[in-house]
Amino acid sequence: MKVRLLDIAHARSGDKGDTANVGVIALRDDWYPILDRYVTRERVAEHFARVITGSVERFELPNLFALNFLLHGALGGGGTITLRTDAQAKVYSSALLRLVIDVPDDEARAAGLPEHRA
């Protein structure tokens, strides 16, 4: 089943130098294992491949039902010198929530995940 991150998580993002951080939080506590299993570092790196120039790091915060991603080379050199509208990575959060993941049907149904129909 296709599941869009926007429908199962919320997020906030910020900047540090040329790196964006995106914290992604499960909308329901029992959906955190879905995030943990399918919103992998590789999947997120692939999602942002044409947007950032550096690597992606992932950290788990199971206590907050959240993942933290660091997107390196995300701001055209950093908030103070960039010419971009989103100089401080404020809307990288919703850019990540566009991600559509594949979850096996039975697992998705058991968790009550909303299906994404493009």
Place this chain on the structure above:
Amino acid sequence: MSRIVRIAAGQGFWGDWLEAPRRQVEGGPIDYLMLDYLAEVTMSILQKQMQRDPMAGYARDFIVQMEGVLPAVLERGVRVTANAGGVNPLGCADALLAMARGTKNHERLRVGVVTGDDLLPHLDSLIASGHALAHMETGEPLASVRDRVLSANAYIGSRPIVEALERGANVVVTGRCTDTALILAPLMHELKWPTNDWDRLASGIVAGHIVECGAQSTGGNCAYDWRSIPNLENIGFPIVEVAEDGSFVVTKHPGTGGRVDVHGVTEQLVYEMGDPHEYITPDVIADFTTIRIAPDGADRVRVFGVRGAPPTDKLKISIAYRAGFKAVGTLVYAWPDALAKAQEADRIIRARLASLGLEFELIHTEYVGATATHGPLAAIPEELPEVQLRIGVRGSDRRAVERFTREIAPLVLTGPPGVTGYAGGRPKVEEVVAYWPALVDKSVVTPRVSMLTT
């Protein structure tokens, strides 16, 4: 009954809601008011202001805001911690005292000023004695940009603020300190936390992290079910009620707008987060993976269980240096073919800049309304009613950037049709100030506390 300290945050950055400090003081009982004015880029702006006027260099909003809350500070014993001093904490304190002299009870005002974060006068001796002050991301030594440095400030921790409070300050003005120290210091002072009680210090840091961005923890900029967040026009700023054991409740004054719930506080916890196992401050390293969080009634969230570890022997310093000039211009193109027209205008501007022989480090174009912020992740609808062409340049030659600013308006009569939105006039040339984070040994930074009265 165990002791609770109530700290209200009244400012999340320089330029935040002017009304907030007064509303925090008048809206209900608080022990401390914390005001954060300094972002990465702020120190360099203040440094430039002080070069023009030696009396400037601090956040002037602070003086205006203190005028509104000073009676409460002096009568009810509310104490204030603020990093409003910027690059001129003593000048800030002087302005505060000058403002206070006309007010009732002014003889009760005791201003503690923390200095010593400014490393600009010591940069050359630091470099000469072997401190490379290498860029934390690139590893490049500071020597490569030394002649362009505007400001250099260490992020000082809570100790000197605690000292000022112990010496009786009811207003503490600092320069560059960690935002979280403005919260941790009052807690250490009031609750007598030992300086090696890593878990409680880490809890104070987490409290500081949650409230340092003002209303971003009470419903502002909150993605979780944002439509249902009530009464944002009257948003309450955050208050932490901290117990002796370090656990605390995040809340806001009754009757204010916004929302304090687990979802919103969690969003703020992950904001500007690096490795959550190691949130490094000069006072303690907090482990954000140990935080426990639970609802505690209407507009109340309880945070507990935070673990900490001893800090490193380094301080982070923030250095700002001149890095050329930039300007950004915009034009709006309307239906039909809005995007195609904006793209053609971009091509024309670039061709004219090239034929003038102007060179830039970067020419950057965005089409606002046609996925300027999400890039290739978003699809562009066919029939856009309008698109804003936003074109910017950056380079070391100020004259080239100036010339660029003259190349936008001519498109109105010399480019594709359907163009408008140029009434703002010619773009402004701005100096680019770049940010250089580095580490330095704690031993080379000596914070000082001065006590001043009217």
